[in-house]
Amino acid sequence: MTNVLDEILFGVKEDLLKRQEKTTLETLKEIVSTKSKAIDPFPIFEQAGVAVIAEVKRSSPSKGDLSEITDPALLAKEYELGGASCISVLTEERRFKGSLNDLIAVRKAVEIPVLRKDFIFSSYQLWEARAYGADLAL
Template structure:
């Protein structure tokens, strides 16, 4: 019998490898102890959960220049200005992509948005170390994304606990049944169901409807990917979503404030106006 072949690296594997290289460079410029010291001057984190648990759909509006699946999406020379439009439209939170290689984001974008709005901010990145959580909090983030697929074994729980100790609300992202079970067993309060498989970049529009019944009713579900407007939001709300995370449709929209407002406040069973 021939020896089993090693599994081929996935898209997610490649992204995480690049993230770790860039992280190593940042760590040479700023030690973990200095980063922790900087937290002393950071105000307490804002809590987005009351808004997410409130009536009607909540929107996490994303500052996103490009993606591995779609390439360049929008020229965003002033992320703070875009964030102000999102906030004016009623966004419950604002997601800022900080990954550089595939998404053309940075921590500077997060800092600029923090200085411009009081809305809770999510650091959207491929977080695999505690140092990145410290960076997020020091830059003013109130939430951090943990992707189950990139955190094997006990790493998910370790980073989830570390994030909570820092005061961060954790959005735990899942893509399939096994990942959903891990998120639920973890006790994650905020669970994002991403219709895009980050290992292949394929999108399955039925992912949310398939996984939502596996999540206890006391958790808050966020629908991610493939959301183009209020009709999509209504469909996910009817399936149990309390919030939606939207990037491409908003950054490509000519009036992002109006686009956010149109996706906000939709109730289950309510026909779109």
């Protein structure tokens, strides 16, 4: 008997294999080599006061659809203008309805650190996160 988490993990691994067939690790590393240095979030979080990580999240397995996010870049910019210290972007497609394209859009829209939130299994996904604009991953 499988549970929801097992189903999610199966789907994430399956999707990862498809992406690896399309884009090699070497290609991701080449892309990363052309990017500016990642934004270090730790100085921001070490400052006095509250540090908010705002999240771009369309759906969850337990709650279903949470909101219709038609423009993740606009939402992220609103979060930044509202005082967010970092933007978390869900990139899991099947259950959370996120995407790596959301990550690209958010990175282009904000100047604060961007976090890729997904089920991370391999170093490939970390290179992928950086290639698509994330400064850190969870």
